[in-house]
Amino acid sequence: MTETAPRPTLEAVAERAGVSRATVSRVVNGAHGVREALAERVRRAVEELGYVPNQAARSLVTKRHHAVAVVAAEPETRVFADPYFAQQLRGISRELTAHDNQLVLLLTEGREDHARVGRYLAGGHVDGALVFSLHLDDPLPGLVRRAGVPTVFGGRPGWDDGRDGVVYVDSDNRGGARAAVRHLAGLGRTRIAHITGPLDQTSAADRLAGFRDLRADVDPELIERGDFTSGGGERAMRKLLDRCPDLDAVFAANDLTAAGALRALRQRGRRVPDDVAVVGFDDMLPVAEQTDPPLTTIRQDIEEMGRLMARLLLRGLDRPADGEETSAAAAATPSGVVLPTTLVRRASA
Amino acid sequence: MTETAPRPTLEAVAERAGVSRATVSRVVNGAHGVREALAERVRRAVEELGYVPNQAARSLVTKRHHAVAVVAAEPETRVFADPYFAQQLRGISRELTAHDNQLVLLLTEGREDHARVGRYLAGGHVDGALVFSLHLDDPLPGLVRRAGVPTVFGGRPGWDDGRDGVVYVDSDNRGGARAAVRHLAGLGRTRIAHITGPLDQTSAADRLAGFRDLRADVDPELIERGDFTSGGGERAMRKLLDRCPDLDAVFAANDLTAAGALRALRQRGRRVPDDVAVVGFDDMLPVAEQTDPPLTTIRQDIEEMGRLMARLLLRGLDRPADGEETSAAAAATPSGVVLPTTLVRRASA
Numbered sequence: 001m002t003e004t005a006p007r008p009t010l011e012a013v014a015e016r017a018g019v020s021r022a023t024v025s026r027v028v029n030g031a032h033g034v035r036e037a038l039a040e041r042v043r044r045a046v047e048e049l050g051y052v053p054n055q056a057a058r059s060l061v062t063k064r065h066h067a068v069a070v071v072a073a074e075p076e077t078r079v080f081a082d083p084y085f086a087q088q089l090r091g092i093s094r095e096l097t098a099h100d101n102q103l104v105l106l107l108t109e110g111r112e113d114h115a116r117v118g119r120y121l122a123g124g125h126v127d128g129a130l131v132f133s134l135h136l137d138d139p140l141p142g143l144v145r146r147a148g149v150p151t152v153f154g155g156r157p158g159w160d161d162g163r164d165g166v167v168y169v170d171s172d173n174r175g176g177a178r179a180a181v182r183h184l185a186g187l188g189r190t191r192i193a194h195i196t197g198p199l200d201q202t203s204a205a206d207r208l209a210g211f212r213d214l215r216a217d218v219d220p221e222l223i224e225r226g227d228f229t230s231g232g233g234e235r236a237m238r239k240l241l242d243r244c245p246d247l248d249a250v251f252a253a254n255d256l257t258a259a260g261a262l263r264a265l266r267q268r269g270r271r272v273p274d275d276v277a278v279v280g281f282d283d284m285l286p287v288a289e290q291t292d293p294p295l296t297t298i299r300q301d302i303e304e305m306g307r308l309m310a311r312l313l314l315r316g317l318d319r320p321a322d323g324e325e326t327s328a329a330a331a332a333t334p335s336g337v338v339l340p341t342t343l344v345r346r347a348s349a
Numbered sequence: 350m351t352e353t354a355p356r357p358t359l360e361a362v363a364e365r366a367g368v369s370r371a372t373v374s375r376v377v378n379g380a381h382g383v384r385e386a387l388a389e390r391v392r393r394a395v396e397e398l399g400y401v402p403n404q405a406a407r408s409l410v411t412k413r414h415h416a417v418a419v420v421a422a423e424p425e426t427r428v429f430a431d432p433y434f435a436q437q438l439r440g441i442s443r444e445l446t447a448h449d450n451q452l453v454l455l456l457t458e459g460r461e462d463h464a465r466v467g468r469y470l471a472g473g474h475v476d477g478a479l480v481f482s483l484h485l486d487d488p489l490p491g492l493v494r495r496a497g498v499p500t501v502f503g504g505r506p507g508w509d510d511g512r513d514g515v516v517y518v519d520s521d522n523r524g525g526a527r528a529a530v531r532h533l534a535g536l537g538r539t540r541i542a543h544i545t546g547p548l549d550q551t552s553a554a555d556r557l558a559g560f561r562d563l564r565a566d567v568d569p570e571l572i573e574r575g576d577f578t579s580g581g582g583e584r585a586m587r588k589l590l591d592r593c594p595d596l597d598a599v600f601a602a603n604d605l606t607a608a609g610a611l612r613a614l615r616q617r618g619r620r621v622p623d624d625v626a627v628v629g630f631d632d633m634l635p636v637a638e639q640t641d642p643p644l645t646t647i648r649q650d651i652e653e654m655g656r657l658m659a660r661l662l663l664r665g666l667d668r669p670a671d672g673e674e675t676s677a678a679a680a681a682t683p684s685g686v687v688l689p690t691t692l693v694r695r696a697s698a
Contacts, residue, residue, distance in 0.1 A: 105454035125474040
């Protein structure tokens with residue numbers, strides 16, 4: 001282990017600055033009512049001695065750690081491979097940093113580690129949590145709830161019954177899907193197929209619902225299940241072409257799915273967009289720009305989602321505590337914030 | 350905020366199990382001396398009530414949080430874009446998880462956030478830290494030291510004077526560089542050039558030292574500075590070809606640099622390996638396999654480095670504390686652990 005220099009104490013700072021312990025404490029904790037000249041002396045002593053306030057003691061006063069946990073219900077390998085998550089995390093990191101809060105990313109190898117995450121959250125190390133919980137049967141939200149820390153979710157939780165004050169940030173998946181179908185219909189397409197995502201995720205379910213909103217009488221043969229991967233999109237597209245050789249458009253549940261569908265269409269000799277028009281979802285770069293042809297898609301502002309999650313959490317934390325802190329905050333906070341999506345037109349539709 | 354269910358207390362568990370608070374506390378903290386039948390009743394009550402032990406209180410007894418921080422002296426965007434870091438993190442995550450320790454990744458936007466990281470480390474939220482500090486002038490190591498938590502570094506710290514018990518894990522950069530040069534000389538090459546990495550990083554400095562070990566009388570014109578990027582490698586290669594058109598081999602300080610050098614050689618009409626043989630460093634996949642031609646390189650086991658960092662830290666933490674914990678651990682722990690590298694032969698040399 002690194003041999004550590006003895007840590008300078010509050011007393012040492014007080015002695016160096018020639019003030020009382022209480023004065024040092026007030027300055028360090030950002031309290032008002034200390035003369036500027038005195039405060040300056042304390043700050044200089046803090047700097048000279050390299051004093052680090054004891055956060056645990058400090059948080060007894062401020063009741064804040066100025067740290068926020070980010071938890072993804074996916075194994076570490078998936079988290080690091082997922083450009084979508086990286087973008088959300090970028091937004092979160094910028095917002096937390098702008099408010100001098102430490103981003104604490106809690107990584108796991110799998111679901112069996114979620115209980116440990118729950119213990120860490122309950123242990124008084126963070127002020128709140130931002131949780132990405134994508135699957136309907138996920139135990140993580142329950143563990144977070146039991147940990148008793150204020151939480152904002154990324155994506156509409158599937159188990160949200162709308163009554164219990166769950167706060168989440170989501171994209172308008174349903175409206176975006178409608179925009180995709182409207183665009184394809186506007187091109188004169190009449191046999192529009194849909195490749196779904198995994199339907200245990202609300203984003204996939206909502207995109208299917210948006211598709212159905214405008215195609216209430218759709219031939220069920222025109223809907224095929226995918227899994228948000230390009231391999232899944234390729235397989236689904238082949239099945240659709242076998243079943244419905246007359247289809248003239250596809251709305252794919254995300255850009256990776258669309259990339260796979262484009263491959264299958266090329267293999268079968270269908271021209272895009274002349275024979276079959278294709279629209280994706282996400283505007284995930286560089287994928288959406290590098291498909292052949294480049295992909296018309298529905299853009300969601302992923303980084304802004306992350307920023308907004310952090311902002312909602314911090315806003316809740318900054319409310320005065322009154323013993324009923326989290327409930328009071330819940331009552332005053334909107335439960336779901338849904339960001340708009342936009343159609344980005346490239347060559348595929 | 351999420352409205353939270355009231356957290357079940359230790360008292361509630363004791364009542365449910367029909368035992369004393371002390372008994373619940375002993376079971377929860379893994380102490381011995383509780384009859385198995387009683388312990389089983391407590392565990393059942395814990396489960397039924399969804400009791401989460403207060404980690405802060407628990408760690409007063411065990412003096413452990415079972416949480417380890419990982420800190421990279423790079424902004425969040427770099428951390429997430431860097432496959433090298435992702436691999437080290439994979440090793441760390443597996444090792445910590447195998448020992449039921451929570452991985453706490455502390456992300457920052459830039460150096461101005463390092464003081465906040467120091468405060469979090471000092472705040473009693475983790476048992477130790479794994480720190481990647483790559484640059485000579487980095488303030489992070491000093492902040493970590495002042496925070497007073499046991500630390501293991503990834504890569505040899507440039508400021509390590511060998512006396513202060515700094516523990517680090519590194520690859521044999523110098524030996525690997527010698528293996529690269531030996532391989533090129535073995536192919537009969539005599540005008541061997543070197544494109545360095547950024548020399549404020551010890552890995553780059555050590556690779557240059559290994560090159561010089563075997564080319565003591567090297568023509569200084571055959572050494573050109575790069576920056577571990579492919580663009581830097583391309584620029585350096587062009588300069589080398591301008592200065593020394595007769596060069597017949599290049600040892601590039603990493604695989605990205607080598608990929609750039611290969612591009613420059615192709616642009617100038619040099620055949621690889623016939624005219625110029627090229628060796629990289631890292632065996633970073635998929636880069637090393639996808640260059641044209643595929644890259645002969647020096648492999649380091651990056652995931653194992655991460656695993657070993659975690660193992661050394663946990664081993665230090667598990668030693669009995671005796672008031673001189675960190676110093677005692679330092680005395681008994683090797684200060685630097687250097688992992689071997691191996692030559693991987695593909696087509697470029």
